Structures are given as C-alpha cells and as structure tokens.
Amino acid sequence: MTTGEQPEATLPNRPPRLAAAVLAQTDLVQWLLNCVASVGADPPGITREAFGRGENAAQAQIEEAGQRLGMQASMDAGANLTLRWAAEAPALPPVLIGSHLDSVVQGGNFDGAAGVIAGIAAVAALQAAGLKPKRDIEVLALRCEEAVWFGLGLVGSRCLLGRLPPGALELRHARSGQTLAESIDACGGNAALLRDGKPLRDPRGIGAYLEVHIEQAPQLVEAGQPAAVCLANPGNLRHPFIRISGEEAHTGLPHRFRRDAALAGAEFALELEKLWLDEEAAGRPMAVTIGRFHTPAERHSLTSVSGSFELSLDLRAYSAPHLVALEARLGRIAVEVANRRGVRIELGERSTAAPGPMHPVMVKGLAEASLRAGLAAPKLNSPGSHDANNFAAAGVPTGMLLVRNRNGSHNPYEAMDTNDLVAAVGVLAEWLRINACETGDAR
Numbered sequence: 001m002t003t004g005e006q007p008e009a010t011l012p013n014r015p016p017r018l019a020a021a022v023l024a025q026t027d028l029v030q031w032l033l034n035c036v037a038s039v040g041a042d043p044p045g046i047t048r049e050a051f052g053r054g055e056n057a058a059q060a061q062i063e064e065a066g067q068r069l070g071m072q073a074s075m076d077a078g079a080n081l082t083l084r085w086a087a088e089a090p091a092l093p094p095v096l097i098g099s100h101l102d103s104v105v106q107g108g109n110f111d112g113a114a115g116v117i118a119g120i121a122a123v124a125a126l127q128a129a130g131l132k133p134k135r136d137i138e139v140l141a142l143r144c145e146e147a148v149w150f151g152l153g154l155v156g157s158r159c160l161l162g163r164l165p166p167g168a169l170e171l172r173h174a175r176s177g178q179t180l181a182e183s184i185d186a187c188g189g190n191a192a193l194l195r196d197g198k199p200l201r202d203p204r205g206i207g208a209y210l211e212v213h214i215e216q217a218p219q220l221v222e223a224g225q226p227a228a229v230c231l232a233n234p235g236n237l238r239h240p241f242i243r244i245s246g247e248e249a250h251t252g253l254p255h256r257f258r259r260d261a262a263l264a265g266a267e268f269a270l271e272l273e274k275l276w277l278d279e280e281a282a283g284r285p286m287a288v289t290i291g292r293f294h295t296p297a298e299r300h301s302l303t304s305v306s307g308s309f310e311l312s313l314d315l316r317a318y319s320a321p322h323l324v325a326l327e328a329r330l331g332r333i334a335v336e337v338a339n340r341r342g343v344r345i346e347l348g349e350r351s352t353a354a355p356g357p358m359h360p361v362m363v364k365g366l367a368e369a370s371l372r373a374g375l376a377a378p379k380l381n382s383p384g385s386h387d388a389n390n391f392a393a394a395g396v397p398t399g400m401l402l403v404r405n406r407n408g409s410h411n412p413y414e415a416m417d418t419n420d421l422v423a424a425v426g427v428l429a430e431w432l433r434i435n436a437c438e439t440g441d442a443r
C-alpha cells in the first residue's frame with residue numbers, strides 16, 4: 001500500500017455494467033415473486049404446502065426461469081431442485097445459492113421464495129453483464145424448510161447433507177398424512193437413498209453456500225437499510241411440554257399454605273425473562289419464547305388455586321457453548337422456583353438444534369461486496385434458523401444476506417420491497433463476480 005492510501009479506498013467500485021445489469025433484473029424479480037404468489041394464493045395469505053401443490057408448482061416456475069438462463073435442472077433424492085450454471089473448466093468447487101419455496105399456512109410470499117429468486121436474478125445479472133463462471137454456480141430450491149408440515153424443519157438441506165434425525169422419514173405430513181419418505185418419492189425424489197443417513201453431496205466438495213432471506217425482525221427497518229450481512233443464525237433448546245405440579249386449594253387458603261402452580265409458572269417465566277435481559281446486557285444475545293402458558297382448561301376455575309400448570313419453552317442463542325450454559329441456568333432456575341413455591345417442575349421432552357455461525361471469510365467477503373455495491377449493510381444476527389444452519393454445521397463456508405421486511409414473518413402481512421431484494425441481489429452478484437467468475441471486468 002502506498003503512503004496515504006486508505007484501506008477502504010483500495011476497494012474497487014462495482015463495474016457499472018454489472019450495477020446496471022442488476023437493476024435491469026427488477027422486472028424479472030417482480031415477475032417471479034408474482035408467479036410464486038399466484039400458486040400460493042390463500043387470501044389473505046400465502047400457503048405453499050411442502051411436498052404439495054404449492055411447493056411443486058413454485059419449483060416448476062423456478063425451474064423454467066433457470067432453464068431460460070441456460071441452467072441445467074436436476075432433482076436430487078430429497079426432491080430438491082438444483083439449477084446449475086456450469087463453468088466450462090471449473091477450477092474450484094461449486095458455489096451454492098439456496099433457499100426454500102414452501103411457506104407456513106397463511107404465511108407471506110417472501111419467507112424463503114425471495115432467496116431462491118435472488119439466486120436466479122444474480123445469475124441473470126452476471127450473464128447480462130457478460131461474465132462467465134470459473135466454477136459452477138448452482139441455485140437450489142430446498143424442500144420443506146418450514147417445520148409446520150412434518151414437525152421437523154429444514155428437511156431439504158437435512159436430506160442433502162445427511163442430517164435427518166432418526167425416524168424422520170416416517171413422520172407424517174400434517175395435511176396429506178403421507179410419510180416423509182412417501183412424500184419425497186411422490187415428488188420425484190428417492191427416499192431409499194436417504195435411509196443410510198449419508199449426505200447426497202459431500203460437504204467438502206461444496207466451495208461455499210450463500211442464502212438470501214427476509215429478516216424476520218424489524219432490525220433493518222430500524223436501521224433504515226435494505227440489507228444486512230448475517231453474523232449467525234440461532235440454535236435452540238426446546239421443551240415443548242413443561243409441567244408444574246402443586247396443590248389445588250380453595251381461594252380462601254392463606255398464602256403460606258399455598259402450592260400454587262399458576263403463580264409458580266408466572267415466576268418461572270419472569271425469571272427466564274430476567275435471565276434473557278441479563279444476558280443481553282452482558283453482550284450475549286439470546287431469546288426466550290413461551291408460546292404456550294396455561295392452567296388446564298378442563299379443571300381451572302375462578303374459585304380454585306391451580307394445582308397444575310403447563311408451558312412450552314423455546315430458548316435460542318448463537319453459539320453452542322452459550323446454549324450449554326443457558327441450559328444449566330434453566331435447570332437451576334427450575335429448582336429454585338420449585339423450592340420457593342413448593343411445587344414440582346418437570347421440564348419434560350427436550351430437543352435441540354445447532355446454531356449456525358456464518359463463516360468469517362464469508363462475512364468479510366459479503367461486507368466488502370456490499371460496500372462495492374454502494375450499500376452500508378450492517379452486520380446482524382438473524383432471529384430465525386435457516387437452511388444455512390445445516391450447511392454451516394456440515395462445515396461448508398456459509399454466508400447469508402438478510403433483506404429488510406416489515407410486519408414480521410409467518411403471517412400474511414410480511415412486507416418486503418422488491419427494490420430491497422434487488423439491492424441484496426446486487427451484493428450477491430458482486431460477491432459472485434469476485435469469487436466465482438472469470439477475471440476480466442464487466443465494464
């Protein structure tokens with residue numbers, strides 16, 4: 001570096017031809033968003049059933065869009081769609097850009113689909129700018145990311161990377177009643193090839209995985225930015241059926257005699273919230289969600305002290321050691337509240353999912369690409385888990401871009417501006433130009 005040069009000044013600006021080519025994809029992006037909305041229309045929301053009509057029809061639309069760009073379509077044994085823009089003489093392992101096309105029931109149009117469409121649009125922009133890949137660039141439409149269909153999420157990426165839990169192929173679809181194995185076969189996959197638990201693709205042969213996803217919190221709305229570079233997706237610890245047992249009693253019973261399960265539930269919940277706020281204040285982000293919280297409806301009444309109480313707990317954090325520490329704290333809080341209140345707290349069934357930290361090199365590369373694309377993209381933790389978690393856990397260098405979105409997600413009122421998605425496509429295309437295209441600029 002010569003004297004006086006600032007490191008930022010050494011970042012070359014994005015070639016203007018690629019910038020123009022990205023903007024020129026706005027109509028394609030809008031058209032594809034409209035296409036997948038029409039197949040999922042379920043007013044006032046969108047329902048694209050995994051391994052059902054909605055997901056299949058959206059997959060067919062994306063396949064057609066990819067084939068128009070000369071991409072080779074194939075379906076793997078998990079019935080995931082892959083569209084490959086092949087390099088003539090690939091010198092490096094492929095780059096995968098993935099997301100999902102299914103939705104929750106009465107969800108929004110953008111959760112998942114925006115990411116698949118971003119991959120198609122980035123390839124279209126690179127082609128329009130006259131660039132050629134030096135390694136294969138693949139766009140993946142991964143099956144059944146939403147947990148509502150089988151009680152298990154991220155199914156497509158689990159199939160691809162050999163991460164289905166035992167018994168998963170026998171889980172039944174919430175609507176069709178078919179097992180996951182039957183559903184995969186009915187959609188053109190081959191469940192028999194998934195039974196040995198081996199990955200369909202060796203993760204060591206994947207150069208990088210990139211995912212664009214709407215943000216499911218309003219951090220980007222707050223920051224006034226269209227897109228962010230994701231730092232990590234959370235992992236979770238779940239106890240779906242926590243039971244508190246005390247003693248039923250008459251409303252006149254003095255406080256010192258009570259073993260009130262409802263007040264124990266309230267104290268337990270508030271202690272968990274206190275833990276959350278303390279951790280956040282100490283710079284350790286996490287979240288506590290108590291989705292179910294009730295006395296038993298068949299027994300509770302105005303005039304009785306509740307002897308039993310139930311709740312669910314989803315506790316999430318961004319690193320595996322943090323989750324381990326939080327689980328120990330959870331156990332201690334349960335014991336302390338139970339002792340103070342004279343009740344029994346049984347945490348019951350437990351499940352976990354690994355956190356998905358993004359690869360530092362990918363974070364750096366995407367941050368530089370966003371600067372070159374003229375965006376001051378903040379670096380944020382994602383509130384949700386995504387298919388990227390499985391790629392990160394399999395050791396694939398993984399990076400994500402989050403796109404500004406209003407009104408949360410998993411509801412009909414998700415609101416993403418198409419221009420914000422195009423801004424993220426600009427970052428993605430710039431990263432691909434540097435990391436996956438033959439040198440030579442696109443001016």
Ligand SMILES: [Zn+2]
Nearest residue numbers: 111112145213
């Ligand atoms: Zn999603």
